[in-house]
Amino acid sequence: MLTDLYVFADSPVHRARPVVKIAALVVLCTSLFVCEGWTAVTVAGVLVFTGFALAGLGPRHAIVSVRPALWILAAIFAVQLYMTDVVFAGFIVARFVVLILAAALVTLTTRTSEFVDGILSALRFAPAWVPKAQIALAVSLFLRFVPLVRTALDDVREAQRARGLDRNIKAILVPLVVRILKTADEVSQAIYARSFD
Amino acid sequence: MTGDRSLVYIAIFAAIIGALGVVPGLTLPLGGGVPITLQSLGIMLAGVVLGPVRGAAAVLLFLVLVAVGIPLLPGGRGGPGVFLGPSAGFLIGFPIAAFACGVVMRLLRHSAVFPASLAAAIIGGIGVLYSFGIPGLAVFADLSMQKAAFLSLVYLPGDLIKAFGVAVIAEAISRGRPDALMSRL
Numbered sequence: 001m002l003t004d005l006y007v008f009a010d011s012p013v014h015r016a017r018p019v020v021k022i023a024a025l026v027v028l029c030t031s032l033f034v035c036e037g038w039t040a041v042t043v044a045g046v047l048v049f050t051g052f053a054l055a056g057l058g059p060r061h062a063i064v065s066v067r068p069a070l071w072i073l074a075a076i077f078a079v080q081l082y083m084t085d086v087v088f089a090g091f092i093v094a095r096f097v098v099l100i101l102a103a104a105l106v107t108l109t110t111r112t113s114e115f116v117d118g119i120l121s122a123l124r125f126a127p128a129w130v131p132k133a134q135i136a137l138a139v140s141l142f143l144r145f146v147p148l149v150r151t152a153l154d155d156v157r158e159a160q161r162a163r164g165l166d167r168n169i170k171a172i173l174v175p176l177v178v179r180i181l182k183t184a185d186e187v188s189q190a191i192y193a194r195s196f197d
Numbered sequence: 198m199t200g201d202r203s204l205v206y207i208a209i210f211a212a213i214i215g216a217l218g219v220v221p222g223l224t225l226p227l228g229g230g231v232p233i234t235l236q237s238l239g240i241m242l243a244g245v246v247l248g249p250v251r252g253a254a255a256v257l258l259f260l261v262l263v264a265v266g267i268p269l270l271p272g273g274r275g276g277p278g279v280f281l282g283p284s285a286g287f288l289i290g291f292p293i294a295a296f297a298c299g300v301v302m303r304l305l306r307h308s309a310v311f312p313a314s315l316a317a318a319i320i321g322g323i324g325v326l327y328s329f330g331i332p333g334l335a336v337f338a339d340l341s342m343q344k345a346a347f348l349s350l351v352y353l354p355g356d357l358i359k360a361f362g363v364a365v366i367a368e369a370i371s372r373g374r375p376d377a378l379m380s381r382l
Contacts, residue, residue, distance in 0.1 A: 029281050072283045075348055076338040083344065092339050099281050115265030138208045138258055145212030146269070153216060169235070169362055174369045177213070177242070181370065181377040184209045188202040 007108045013055035014109045018118050021106045028102050032095055041091065044098045051105045065104035066097055073097070116143075137196070141187070152179055203251055206379065210247060210255035211262070214239035215269035236270070238359040240291050241322035244298025245314045245367050248380035252295040260288060286333010290326045297321035302380040310378070314367035318360035323353070 013021075032044055052062065066073075073093050080089035116139060123132045156176045157166050165171040218236035244252035263269050263279065270279055280288060298321030305313035327349060335345035371378050 069282060076283060076340070079340055079344050079348065080338070083341075088339075096282065096338075103279070103281070112265060112267050116262075119261070119265065134204055138204055138211075139262070141205060141208035142211050142215075142258055142262060145209050146215050146267075149209070149212045149216035170365050173235075173238075173362060173366055177366050177370065178373045180209060180213065181374050184205050185202070185374075185377070187209075188205045191205065 006111045007055075007057060007061065009056045009109075011055045011109070013051055013105070016109075018106075018110050018114050021110060025102055025106050029099055032099065036091075038091060038094075041094050041098055044102070045094070048098055048102045048105060052101070055105065055109050057105070057108060061104070061108055062101055065108075066100055069096065069100055133196075137191075148183065149176075149180060152176055152183075203247075203379075206247055206377075207251055207255045207258060210239070210243040210252070211259040214243060214256065214259045215262075215267070218269050235359065237291075237294075237322055237326065237356060238362055240295050240326070241298050241318040241360060241363045242366060244295035244321050244380075245302050245317050245363055246370060246378055246380060247295075247299065248303065249296045249299030251379060252299045253292040256292040256295045260291060281337070283334055283337050284330070285337055287326060287330035289333065290329025293329060294321045294326040297325040299380055306381060310371040310381070311364050311368045315360060315364035318363040319357070322360055322363070323356050 028044055028047070032040055052058075073096055076096070077089050077093045080092050119139065120136055123130065123135060126132060153172070153176055156172055156179070159175075160166045160168065160171050163171075214236060217239040218234055240256055243255045246252070247255060259269070279285070298317045301317035301320050302313060305316060327346075331342065331345045331349050334340065334348060335342050338345070340348070367378065371381070376382065
C-alpha cells in the first residue's frame, strides 16, 4: 500500500547510483539560483528534457509531477506580474517548473528502497554517538506504520459514516489517535519482550 | 522500556503526519480552494503529545523519508525537490515548530491540558512555523516579505481550526491514555 513514485524501466538514468543523481540535482538547483536569468533556465530545461527522454518518461509524467504545485505557481505568477513584469514573472515560474521536473526525474527513476538502503549503509560511517540500530528500527517501523495508520483511518471513517459523522474531523481523529496509541504500546511491549535494547 | 516506547512513538507519529498529508477528503473546505490538509495538525500533535525532542525527531524522520521519495506530502509530492519549492521554508520549519510546541507544553505543564495544548499549537504550529515559512516563500519566489506573508494568510483560518483540533485530541488522550501524553510525564 505504501507506493513510491518509481516508474519501471531500464535506462542509464535508472541505473545511475542514487548518490550521483542527488548530487547532480543539488548542483543543478544551486546553479539555477546562483546564475539568474533565462539562459540558465533554458540550459537546465534542456538538460532535464534530455534526462526525461533518456529515461523513457513521457509528458504525462511531467504533467503529473507539476500539477500539485499549480495553485501556488499561479499565485506567485500573479503577485510577480503585479510587482514586476511578465518576463520576470515568467522566469520565476519557469525556474520552479524546471526544479520540480529535475527532482521528479530523480524520484521517478529511483526506488525508495534504494534510497533507504543508502541511508542505512551511510549510517555505518556515522560516529559512535549516533544511535544507528535505533534509527534503522525507526525507519522500518515508519514504513510499516504508514499503511497501518491509513487502514485505521479508513476503518474509523467508515464507522463514523454510519453515524453521519464522516465530515466531523474531531469524531474521526480522536478515535484514530487513541486507537493508534494503543497499537504503539503493544508494539513497544513486543519489542521490549524481544530485548531489543 | 521508556527508550523503546519513545522509538515506537516517534515512528508512529511520523506515520500519522504522513497519513494525514495524503488522505483525500479530509481536506478542509476553506480558504477559497486552497488545498488545506491536516498535515500541519500532525506536526503540532507530535510536539504537543511527545514533547520537544521526541516530537522534533518524529518530524525529522518523516521529512527524511519524504526527501528520499516517499510521496507523503499533500498532492502526493515527495523527493528531494520539495526542499527547493515554494513551501521549503514551511518544511524546514516543521521540526522546529514541533519542538516549540513541546517546549510550550513543558512550560505550561501545571495548567489544564486543553488550554496548554491550544497555546502550544498556536505558538509552535502557527507562530514558529510561519516565521520560517514566510521568509522561505519570499526567498524562493523572489517576493517581498509582505507579499509572502499575504500569500500565507490564506492558510491561517485553517491552521487555527487545526490548533483547536490538536487541543481537543490532546485532551482526549489525557483522559483516555494519560501515559501516552509524554510531554506531561
